Amino acid sequence: MSYLTTVKQVYRKAATEPDKTLCCVPQAPVYLPGLVIPPAMAEMNYGCGSTVHLADMRAGQRILYVGVGGGLEALKLAYFAQRPGGVIAVDPVPEMRTAARKNLQEAARLNDWFDPSFVDIRAGDALKLPLDDESVDLAAQNCLFNIFMATAPGKSGDGAIQASDLDRALQEMHRVLADGGRLSMSDPITPRPMPGHLKDDEILRAKCISGCVTLDHYLQTIVSAGFGTVEVRTRKPYRMLQRTRYGLDEDLLLESIEVCAVKVPVPDDGPCIFTGRTAIYSGPDETFDDGRGHILVRDLPASVCDKTAAALADLGRPDLTVTGPTWHYSGGGCC
Numbered sequence: 001m002s003y004l005t006t007v008k009q010v011y012r013k014a015a016t017e018p019d020k021t022l023c024c025v026p027q028a029p030v031y032l033p034g035l036v037i038p039p040a041m042a043e044m045n046y047g048c049g050s051t052v053h054l055a056d057m058r059a060g061q062r063i064l065y066v067g068v069g070g071g072l073e074a075l076k077l078a079y080f081a082q083r084p085g086g087v088i089a090v091d092p093v094p095e096m097r098t099a100a101r102k103n104l105q106e107a108a109r110l111n112d113w114f115d116p117s118f119v120d121i122r123a124g125d126a127l128k129l130p131l132d133d134e135s136v137d138l139a140a141q142n143c144l145f146n147i148f149m150a151t152a153p154g155k156s157g158d159g160a161i162q163a164s165d166l167d168r169a170l171q172e173m174h175r176v177l178a179d180g181g182r183l184s185m186s187d188p189i190t191p192r193p194m195p196g197h198l199k200d201d202e203i204l205r206a207k208c209i210s211g212c213v214t215l216d217h218y219l220q221t222i223v224s225a226g227f228g229t230v231e232v233r234t235r236k237p238y239r240m241l242q243r244t245r246y247g248l249d250e251d252l253l254l255e256s257i258e259v260c261a262v263k264v265p266v267p268d269d270g271p272c273i274f275t276g277r278t279a280i281y282s283g284p285d286e287t288f289d290d291g292r293g294h295i296l297v298r299d300l301p302a303s304v305c306d307k308t309a310a311a312l313a314d315l316g317r318p319d320l321t322v323t324g325p326t327w328h329y330s331g332g333g334c335c
């Protein structure tokens with residue numbers, strides 16, 4: 001039996017018996033004007049962050065949500081789309097689709113602006129999406145991809161290595177996104193590679209505890225799927241795996257991140273990964289031009305990707321300051 005069968009069993013149960021301990025981190029309630037979240041839907045928040053960001057919203061865009069859960073994020077996305085079929089939500093677990101439909105019916109009762117037809121719930125799998133190539137502009141998944149088995153670090157995308165489920169899921173998202181489309185994701189990460197005995201525990205993996213990879217590995221896998229720009233928007237504590245309870249040498253503090261990957265070609269000199277760094281010029285001139293397309297206005301921090309940050313730091317100029325990652329980035333950067 002594949003671990004993917006265990007995953008479906010876990011979510012079949014979570015669809016019929018809401019589990020408050022599953023996946024989520026404590027989060028402030030959602031406040032959007034005129035949006036009322038049904039309590040049963042809020043109880044089924046099985047995400048580990050948010051994948052709904054104002055920065056990604058465009059008029060008329062086609063939206064895909066993979067792993068619908070109780071429908072909370074699909075409803076939030078529908079709030080921005082507000083049209084029949086504006087959000088396509090995919091899930092392979094029939095009980096989860098039924099629960100989401102029921103919660104969305106209740107949402108329609110509580111929200112005048114919402115009609116259940118705004119969310120088109122489809123049976124389907126992240127590993128083989130039931131959508132045409134380049135058919136959506138925004139895709140999202142919350143706390144699902146960490147469950148998928150990943151290829152060892154450094155191996156993703158190598159033609160000689162068989163693609164892992166995580167590679168495949170990201171490749172599918174890349175396939176269905178139009179050029180310039182955005183993939184918004186939230187997943188846990190681990191500070192060091194997950195020990196084998198936890199990685200192989202199918203229940204812990206299904207519950208988003210032990211399948212996650214390191215941040216570098218996660219980002220590298222996204223880039224290997226063909227996304228040329230990646231923004232790390234948020235990074236925060238997610239779960240403590242206590243040494244004695246999990247059979248570890250030392251405690252392991254997992255974090256969760258929110259990331260947006262953009263379907264643009266990976267530049268020849270490497271991807272643009274934004275982690276919240278800035279560069280500040282404080283020399284005698286009004287501006288500083290690095291000759292590579294970046295013009296810094298004196299004394300003003302400019303958001304830069306890690307690649308540009310490293311290149312500017314390498315110049316070794318005393319009038320250039322490069323700040324470290326804040327793990328909080330919301331656009332406006334150098335690439």
Ligand SMILES: C[S@@+](CC[C@H](N)C(=O)[O-])C[C@H]1O[C@@H](n2cnc3c(N)ncnc32)[C@H](O)[C@@H]1O
Nearest residue numbers: 011045046047067068069093096125126142143
């Ligand atoms: C951790 S829950 C997250 C639910 C939702 N995204 C949220 O934030 O509340 C994982 C979801 O993915 C669904 N799922 C499990 N295996 C999947 C697969 N192979 N493809 C797509 N969805 C899957 C589960 O049924 C469940 O709804």
